[in-house]
Amino acid sequence: DGGITQSPKYLFRKEGQNVTLSCEQNLNHDAMYWYRQDPGQGLRLIYYSQIVNDFQKGDIAEGYSVSREKKESFPLTVTSAQKNPTAFYLCASSRGIQETQYFGPGTRLLVL
Amino acid sequence: SQQGEEDPQALSIQEGENATMNCSYKTSINNLQWYRQNSGRGLVHLILIRSNEREKHSGRLRVTLDTSKKSSSLLITASRAADTASYFCATDAGQAGTALIFGKGTTLSVSS
Numbered sequence: 029d030g031g032i033t034q035s036p037k038y039l040f041r042k043e044g045q046n047v048t049l050s051c052e053q054n055l056n057h058d059a060m061y062w063y064r065q066d067p068g069q070g071l072r073l074i075y076y077s078q079i080v081n082d083f084q085k086g087d088i089a090e091g092y093s094v095s096r097e098k099k100e101s102f103p104l105t106v107t108s109a110q111k112n113p114t115a116f117y118l119c120a121s122s123r124g125i126q127e128t129q130y131f132g133p134g135t136r137l138l139v140l
Numbered sequence: 141s142q143q144g145e146e147d148p149q150a151l152s153i154q155e156g157e158n159a160t161m162n163c164s165y166k167t168s169i170n171n172l173q174w175y176r177q178n179s180g181r182g183l184v185h186l187i188l189i190r191s192n193e194r195e196k197h198s199g200r201l202r203v204t205l206d207t208s209k210k211s212s213s214l215l216i217t218a219s220r221a222a223d224t225a226s227y228f229c230a231t232d233a234g235q236a237g238t239a240l241i242f243g244k245g246t247t248l249s250v251s252s
Contacts (some may be wrong), residue, residue: 061239069244070242071228086239108203120182120183125239126170126239126240128173128186129183131182131184134181134182134184
């Protein structure tokens with residue numbers, strides 16, 4: 029069953045805590061992306077990666093970090109520097125950087 | 141950075157009616173894509189139209205592209221309650237190696 033998975037579905041963060049959102053794909057895609065979506069808003073690009081061991085900042089990278097050690101995995105860490113982390117986080121992948129993107133089901137991050 | 145902008149922001153129609161939503165963008169593009177998002181879910185790709193194409197069809201969906209006006213439209217014919225969702229356009233900035241930019245979306249509500 030090919031696809032892209034995100035876990036967990038809901039995540040709670042305490043003050044000053046770093047949390048990591050998981051994103052895995054078995055589509056053999058080179059490119060992967062992280063987006064943030066706030067209520068009633070569009071998608072804002074946090075980070076993207078075109079190839080293993082390489083990634084670029086998107087429009088709102090401050091307070092976030094990523095790694096791309098394996099082709100299948102692109103985890104996102106929301107650091108304590110991100111002061112307003114409550115949002116819906118979407119991961120996506122594509123064969124190439126401007127090709128069709130396939131999205132995961134999302135992770136909703138809430139602050140306690 | 142805002143490239144595509146959908147219009148209207150919200151649209152309410154009855155089942156069986158047609159729904160038209162528009163996307164305007166600022167710079168030249170290589171391709172434009174439309175996605176659908178059901179509430180609380182990830183996005184699903186609908187159609188990709190390249191800059192040298194004027195119209196594409198997929199089932200009840202028709203997408204047009206007017207590069208002279210820097211605009212695209214998505215027409216859903218004979219709408220169903222299941223079409224209720226948010227619809228986003230995504231464009232590149234005409235430069236190789238840059239990620240897609242999503243608009244803020246049109247929220248479509250189809251009532252039975």
